[in-house]
Amino acid sequence: MSRPATAAVIVIGNEILSGRTKDANLSYIAAKLGEAGIRVMEARVVPDVEAAIVEAVNTCRGRYGYVFTTGGIGPTHDDITARCIAAAFGVPFGRNEEAERRLRGYYDPDQVNEARLSMADMPLGVELIDNPVSIAPGFRLENVYVLPGVPKILQAMVDGLVGSLEGGTPIASRALTVYAPEGEMAAMLAGVQARFPTLDLGSYPFFRQGRFGTTLVCRGADTLAVAQAHAALVEEATRMGVESAVFDAATARDDALPPGPIRP
Incomplete structure (x- = not known):
């Protein structure tokens, strides 16, 4: 096309x-x-x-x-x-x-x-x-x-x-899900984004199983760069001492938020 x-x-x-x-x-x-x-x-x-x-x-x-x-x-x-x-x-x-x-x-x-x-x-x-x-x-x-x-x-x-359909290079995507508020991950995510400017990095907060967390996603057409960015996220999250979260597909939905203030 x-x-x-x-x-x-x-x-x-x-x-x-x-x-x-x-x-x-x-x-x-x-x-x-x-x-x-x-x-x-x-x-x-x-x-x-x-x-x-x-x-x-x-x-x-x-x-x-x-x-x-x-x-x-x-x-x-x-x-x-x-x-x-x-x-x-x-x-x-x-x-x-x-x-x-x-x-x-x-x-x-x-x-x-x-x-x-x-x-x-x-x-x-x-x-x-x-x-x-x-x-x-x-x-x-x-x-x-x-x-x-x-x-x-x-x-x-x-x-x-x-x-x-006539497409281009398939979009690759990798995600890291952690038990940490989005605000605590923002600076780290921005730093990784700066290292991989051709990729789209995003953060998506959740509340599941009684805990707040964030899913960090890397997307792009360069499969190798996506893998490298994901590895960088894992490395930085580990350095920060953040706990990773794993959800079964059937349970990966947000729960009702508890009463009280929400701190992203």
């Missing part, structure tokens, strides 16, 4: 902005793209409003190599994403014959109705994205990939298409 391997994710839906539904798609897309060497540089959440969707799509598609939208391609009146993509590109909008064929083949004849068939209404000239879970396809138009909002369906579709 002529542009760098970067991406934006646009999450579409009033239900996200109202707090009624928690987004579960951004982190999945970002992780899968990272494995392919495509870095998510921006994420937006926009309402089911045509002007907002069109503006977000047009801004992001000119700025990044890939744009992924989630939500708004179902069978109800407020599923307007496909129509908005057509408006953003200035192309006709109508029934996609192949998408309609797939839908008619999936449902029993007495289950086919116009609401379901409306999921075949798309901009002219799109490439369909297979949906192995519930058949209704997403689509791609130039560098914009339009996906559903249901996490199970989206994940299956992302898994199927990520191998076809």
Whole structure:
């Protein structure tokens, strides 16, 4: 691809902005793209409003190599994403014959109705994205990939298409988790960051099993540098006498904070 391997994710839906539904798609897309060497540089959440969707799509598609939208391609009146993509590109909008064929083949004849068939209404000239879970396809138009909002369906579709994307060097990541407040680790982390300026080093505080701690993360395309930065973090944390923390994946979630002041 002529542009760098970067991406934006646009999450579409009033239900996200109202707090009624928690987004579960951004982190999945970002992780899968990272494995392919495509870095998510921006994420937006926009309402089911045509002007907002069109503006977000047009801004992001000119700025990044890939744009992924989630939500708004179902069978109800407020599923307007496909129509908005057509408006953003200035192309006709109508029934996609192949998408309609797939839908008619999936449902029993007495289950086919116009609401379901409306999921075949798309901009002219799109490439369909297979949906192995519930058949209704997403689509791609130039560098914009339009996906559903249901996490199970989206994940299956992302898994199927990520191998076809032209990425860069996969992003490597190493983490060190310690029982120490973030404020106590900040100076050390800044020092290691200065030694490895091409990497992204971050700190993420937590409260688990009744104790405060911090996860220190190194990320970058240079696998050797990531390993060296991680080793430097381990060395510095050991020198500071900080206790390391190991969590089972099933228990690695924050507990409720205790009453009283919090000292990062």
